[in-house]
Amino acid sequence: xxxxxxxxPKDLDAAIAALAxxxxxxxSGGQTLLPTMKARLAAPERLVSLMGIDxxxxxxxxxxxxRIGGAATHGRIADALADLLPGLADLSARxxxxxxxxxxxxxxxxxNNDPAACWPAGLLACDATIVTAGPDGTTEHAADAFFKxxxxxxxxxxxxxxxxxVPLGQAVRYEKMIQPASRFALTAVCVARRDGxxxxxxxxxxxxxxxxxxxxxxxxxxxxxxxxxxxxxVPAADALLSDIHGSGAYRADLVAVLTRRAVAALxxx
Amino acid sequence: xxxxxxxxxxxxxxxxTEARTLLVDALREGMGxxxxxxxxxxxxxxxxxxxxxxxxxxxxxxLARECEGAAITTIEGVADPDGTLSSVQQxxxxxxxxxxxxxxxxxxxxxxALLRDVPRPTEAQVRHYFEGNICRCTGYHNIxxxxxxxxxxxxxxxxx
Numbered sequence: 001x002x003x004x005x006x007x008x009p010k011d012l013d014a015a016i017a018a019l020a021x022x023x024x025x026x027x028s029g030g031q032t033l034l035p036t037m038k039a040r041l042a043a044p045e046r047l048v049s050l051m052g053i054d055x056x057x058x059x060x061x062x063x064x065x066x067r068i069g070g071a072a073t074h075g076r077i078a079d080a081l082a083d084l085l086p087g088l089a090d091l092s093a094r095x096x097x098x099x100x101x102x103x104x105x106x107x108x109x110x111x112n113n114d115p116a117a118c119w120p121a122g123l124l125a126c127d128a129t130i131v132t133a134g135p136d137g138t139t140e141h142a143a144d145a146f147f148k149x150x151x152x153x154x155x156x157x158x159x160x161x162x163x164x165x166v167p168l169g170q171a172v173r174y175e176k177m178i179q180p181a182s183r184f185a186l187t188a189v190c191v192a193r194r195d196g197x198x199x200x201x202x203x204x205x206x207x208x209x210x211x212x213x214x215x216x217x218x219x220x221x222x223x224x225x226x227x228x229x230x231x232x233x234v235p236a237a238d239a240l241l242s243d244i245h246g247s248g249a250y251r252a253d254l255v256a257v258l259t260r261r262a263v264a265a266l267x268x269x
Numbered sequence: 270x271x272x273x274x275x276x277x278x279x280x281x282x283x284x285x286t287e288a289r290t291l292l293v294d295a296l297r298e299g300m301g302x303x304x305x306x307x308x309x310x311x312x313x314x315x316x317x318x319x320x321x322x323x324x325x326x327x328x329x330x331x332l333a334r335e336c337e338g339a340a341i342t343t344i345e346g347v348a349d350p351d352g353t354l355s356s357v358q359q360x361x362x363x364x365x366x367x368x369x370x371x372x373x374x375x376x377x378x379x380x381x382a383l384l385r386d387v388p389r390p391t392e393a394q395v396r397h398y399f400e401g402n403i404c405r406c407t408g409y410h411n412i413x414x415x416x417x418x419x420x421x422x423x424x425x426x427x428x429x
Binding site: 002003005006008037038047049098099100103181 | 291
């Protein structure tokens with residue numbers, strides 16, 4: 001990779017200041033960005049590491065929500081959420097592999113919004129709030145508004161994902177069909193149920209990245225039973241990703257199967 | 270170039286680095302510690318796995334300067350100074366957990382990290398933990414067997 005200037009600020013204000021230059025880019029765990037730079041698909045002039053900012057690495061309960069720092073790693077989140085949101089802890093514990101989970105962060109995952117990443121589906125299903133920080137302070141985005149398309153989010157240049165807030169009191173289940181070479185999701189579904197309302201988010205299938213399967217949400221909110229899904233129209237195959245790993249029709253089938261499995265598992269609990 | 274100091278296998282070592290210098294290159298090129306291997310260079314294969322403050326990381330996908338002041342353990346720090354193999358290394362030898370040996374440094378470091386967290390893992394736990402470590406020789410069975418044996422569990426001996 002081409003060389004660059006590396007800044008390692010100790011607090012958020014210093015990080016935002018260092019990101020003001022054009023050509024600067026935040027670096028968290030680097031599990032996607034560094035391979036991308038090695039392949040010369042990205043060549044930032046400056047990287048501003050967020051990994052030395054303790055405040056961004058914490059996970060803590062605050063009343064009815066859990067606040068996850070943008071630079072908290074998948075491994076730390078899996079441990080911290082084990083009792084609070086076990087289904088989301090399980091999602092975090094199955095990202096990549098143990099070494100990737102030591103470094104990779106939730107902020108990096110949601111900022112990149114890879115169409116096959118796990119966190120966008122988990123956070124969309126859980127109706128999370130994504131907090132971004134920039135020169136003018138912080139902004140809260142509903143997950144529905146944050147994930148805009150394939151590798152596209154509401155994050156602006158010079159801003160970072162500083163925190164993710166997930167409402168507690170929901171039952172969550174993530175079902176993933178793994179793509180064995182990349183260990184990303186080939187297709188995966190996250191189902192979250194809170195106060196009788198059900199949200200279903202799908203990753204690894206949408207042509208525009210993560211999306212909600214609202215037809216399934218409607219039938220499941222009426223009757224939380226895997227059999228109810230027979231009445232939900234499946235996403236159209238020609239609107240889904242199609243590549244050498246799986247056709248749109250195959251992915252559409254996976255969406256239905258994985259959702260059924262998630263609902264069956266949650267209904268049992 | 271600026272100096273970067275790491276505590277490698279218990280010894281403070283300082284090497285000149287560029288911002289883009291990867292941890293694995295600081296270890297191999299800067300310090301001559303070539304036991305940590307570069308297989309894929311894309312964080313898929315795990316041959317470069319080392320411990321950063323006790324946690325497993327892929328040394329090909331972390332900048333050396335990000336590790337400033339941190340404790341790094343590599344395969345060179347695993348055996349006793351007199352060359353006596355660690356229990357994990359010995360188990361790999363006893364159970365034929367390697368053939369060509371290229372992936373082995375990463376396998377050993379992953380096994381040590383696993384057994385620290387889960388002292389008596391099930392076979393399924395071992396296989397899940399090793400998702401990020403690729404071996405193209407063994408078919409994994411003897412690696413799994415070696416890790417189970419290193420945890421003190423009884424496994425069938427390998428035939429001659």
